[in-house]
Amino acid sequence: MDKLAGQSIIDALLEQFNDFEKGLNGQSKSSIHSVRRNAFEILKGNGFPAPKDEEYKFTNFTKAIEKNINFNTPDKANSVSADSISSVKIENLDAYNCVFINGQFIADLSDKIDEKGLTVSTFETATKDNTETLSGYFGKQADAEKDAFIALNTAFSQNGFFIQVEDNAVIDKPIALHFLGDSSQNQSIYNVRNVVVVGKSAQVTIIEKFDTIGDEKSFTNVVNEIFVDKNANAKYFKIENDTKGAYHMSNVAVAQERDSTFTANTIALDGAMVRNNLEIxxxxxxxEAYMNGLYLLNGKTHVDNHTVVDHIEPNSYSNELYKGILNDKSKGVFNGKIFVRQEAQKTNAFQSNKNILLTNDATVNTKPQLEIWADDVKCSHGCTTGQLDKDALFYLQARGIRKEHARAILLNAFASDVIENLEIEALQRYVEDIISKRLEV
Structure with missing residues (x-):
């Protein structure tokens, strides 16, 4: 029998999973843990993505973490200061700020949330106090059979949030989840599981921000299951701005019901290797589903965005726009799939991926896909890859603007439609400042 891909990782996790089960005490026999245990069996049976796996064709994430991450690294106490946390927060962001260090929620550094129609609890608390409700959602949208990293996350699900928005509740203030990895002494390795349930005709905005401090390498594996009920409106923002030694895996699985609207904004700014999977x-x-993405890469950063939009019923709409700016020896991957089922007549679905390569060493692999079984639809997809417009650059320089500043102006203009879709002014300014600082030498 051939050795499974990632077998060394699985071997390292066997004892950890046994210890994890023992620490659950009475909860080890709950319906929640049966989902965990099943996921771990799936992981042991299937292994991690192999080099020939089509979904990971351009991103050998298994090899990268086998080589760089020591899964036998012992847990360590969190020693991150309040100043370190403040340094990675987004300036002037008016939100409920919730801080996690190496996956663990830190109440003393977080805002207290007390708003009518909104319930926020840690995932661990929900498994004990709200087991029946959580069981109705946990593992229902993020399929452990489909992706090994979902299986890994599900097996060790303990950290993260369970967020419930009641029917008709409008939560005006965003919920900002700040995930900080502490790699100052040892590697940081953690899983995060968030379950978000948005009731009928409700509204909510979730912001996730990922940062790492320290010189050691890190591995973060996050899964979000988001359920958007009838006529509800949910917005999800993700900003990933890690260190050069950070390996980041993300799966966002969304289920929308009739007349609902979901918007995802995914910004990738730094890291060693980043994989963002988004399935709606x-x-x-x-x-209606809107997906916006921007990846601004330099050095040897590798970012892979995989998206799936599945139109199952008639009269639905999706619009997807991802843009990449790649410098130095960075690498980008985009694979977007749109499925239109036979019953999904009158579907409108649009997808676009555009990239600018700033050097000859930067590369991008892009593959937009459409699979349509219905005949009364309007669908389109496309991709472009090129360099900065030399005439526009010359025009700006001829008017006395330094080359580096002129380049930053043009790239800000290129990214402007994605940045405008961020809507929240503090987020827009944060991304614009990073573009300017990184590109204007």
């Missing part, structure tokens, strides 16, 4: 199922008529 439009389960009812009248659904």
């Amino acid at each position: 199922k439009l389960n009812g008529e009248g659904c």
